[in-house]
């Protein structure tokens with residue numbers, strides 16, 4: 039293969055490394071923010087469950103105050119019952135007592151419901167806390183990996199940028215101009231191989247036979263007539279020689 043083609047292939051590799059590295063570095067703050075957002079969701083789930091538990095306790099306290107009120111009323115009516123003089127008064131008082139007892143029963147029922155609900159909510163709190171602990175660990179690991187990745191990608195960006203600068207010194211300005219023009223128009227990819235059956239491997243257009251023939255020589259700069267990418271040829275591997283087994 040001609041040194042020009044070899045250098046352009048190398049240039050493409052470096053350019054792609056640089057573009058990828060820059061994209062990874064640019065995405066870094068967002069990936070950190072995403073991790074933090076996931077942690078925050080976990081914290082909020084715990085917070086929400088705790089708030090529900092707090093509301094449950096408050097509601098229960100209110101109901102227990104009502105229980106005390108109804109119990110007080112019931113005691114008062116029972117005391118009064120011993121003081122009534124007439125049958126009519128006695129019946130009226132019995133009626134008051136029955137009502138008070140039924141009110142008390144209803145409130146006590148609600149207290150019981152709240153207590154059962156508290157068990158469920160407490161389990162929810164525990165579950166959310168367990169999830170949060172696991173997520174915290176997971177995100178700590180993720181952030182450590184992100185930080186390590188950043189260091190390594192920054193290093194490879196620096197290395198590729200330096201190598202690119204060096205390489206450009208060895209390439210004819212005319213070729214650099216072609217390369218850059220095509221790269222700009224083709225999402226950064228200015229050079230690609232021709233396939234075995236004579237297609238441009240990226241735009242998939244069939245090359246005219248004389249063009250394909252020239253590309254296969256790998257000794258000149260041939261551009262795809264459709265996408266204008268510079269083409270090179272990867273010769274097929276030599277057929278595997280099967281050892282002849284003598285018997």
Ligand SMILES: [Zn+2]
Pocket residue numbers: 238239240241242243262263264265266267
């Ligand atoms: Zn093409």
